[in-house]
Amino acid sequence: MGGWTEGYRKRGDDGDGAVQFREMPIQYRAVATDRSGRPVFRAFFRKWHDKARAFPYQRFDMAKIFFLALLGICNLAVAQTPSAPMMPDGSKDMYVGLGVASLPRYKGADERRTNIIGLVQMQWSNGVFVSGLNLGMHLSPTPGLEYGPLLSIEPGRNVSAGGRLTDIGEINQAISSEIGRNSSIQPHDIRATPQIGGFANYYLTPELRLIGSLLYGAGEERDGLLFSGGVQKSFAQVIPHHNLSLTAGVTWANRHYLREFFGLRPERLPAGSRFAYEPASSGIRDVQLTFNWNWELSNAWLLSTQLTASRLMGQAADSPLAERRNNLGFRTGLAYRF
């Protein structure tokens, strides 16, 4: 969606707003595959029940779940914002739809999952926009330059709800060997958190723009800082009603973010394990290449498809939690334009 070509919002993580709902079928499937033989569904409902009792915090959590499921996501690493609105005063442009996504279970995970996702993009003539899990506002009066504040939801990471513990490659075997018994580690859950920041885009030509965003607040401690930058080339109406775009991007993260999302803290390992991992400094988290294809089926219906290749870099790639450096994400969905 420029417009939907800029598309629904892409953000830097694997999880997304529909995570909690999407996990449910997987929970049930896990009953049959749990190697421990534990009735996982009972554990699941007990956990859900406990959460429900933790009012009022968990009431917020449920509201958040609903909100996230409603918005769906587009969680690629390069933050993108819709182009500045070109519409009559008092008008709005909205897309709402559903689709499917096949994504890594978390950033760096080998395991994938397929989910239903929501597609949302709304723009108002005053510059306010909602795109995926982002709320922002265009403030620039200058053509060719876009900037403004940005509020975003960092979807966090929800691994434990998957039911099946994910082995983290060879390190689990090493830990088991080290401590003399079977052991399995997994990335810890990270709550979804709000982030605050801003965005700026500069058009080199109408089809070529530099994009960037800065967001603060990711992670349990809410001190994660992400800077995403990239360049996006649009190919509008190459074939009538088909809009394509290609985006190359890079995401930098501060030390707090890298520790939260890629660290392996000693307290999360069996006692005496020497496999703790804590990134020591900030650095490049990953680089991405994203291909967007929007097909206008009519003036009201749009089929939006996105393919992303990403590669973890530096300390993120060195993390024991990173089972793979390279990953692919795919999503496609049908949206209605109001």
Add this chain to the structure above:
Amino acid sequence: MSAKRILVLSLLLLLKAGSAAAQSNEPDGEVQDGAWMSYREAYKLMIRFEKYGKPKQFIQSHLQVVPRDKSVPMDGVRMTLIGRSAQLDIALDAAGRAVFPLQKSAYDDNARLVLVLNRKIGMYTFQPRISIAPRADGVYEATDLRIACEQVLTYLRYIGDSAVRDKKCAGVIFSYAKNAPDPVVRFRGVDHAQSRMRVEEGGAFHDDTTMTFKTVAYHFADWPERGQIVTQTAPVAIGAMLK
């Protein structure tokens, strides 16, 4: 049935629904798949000229229907704006240009609002077209035409038309219908001496390769800087010659 299959089937059903919705917007059986353009997308293209802040007093903006090749006729092509409860026929001139109606109501009504051609869309494309505004008296100051050409070029660069990045204004093209009598266009110098300009066949605009007109090319380099271009009949279009 697996969850994935259900998802895929759901998506296919949605796609079918979207396709059906697209068909329902078509006003009659003549219109083929794709013979439309979203009003909102057209609005985004056309509003740029309205918001353009640099001098533009000698130029104008249209939405143009362009055939994909020379064999495709423009005769009988019409454009209709279809709203939820009303539709509006939009006149096309001989160059396939239309004055685009910038309407809030049409924008807000996008759900059932399309631009339609009564021919196969594969034969035509839509594009914004910048040209030089005609004068009612048919007399153009040479200096004004030079400024007008620069305004066209500056605007095209502003919107990022990469085809004109390295081009310069070389003149102005007056275009007339191919089947019309040879137009009479004269250059009138400051001494009032008049010279008739040569009539050729060609495109109306610097990048037009599909429609042929009778054209009179006013090359800046071939004529004095001061003077007037006098036309006896109104041209179909006046385009900038960019080389």
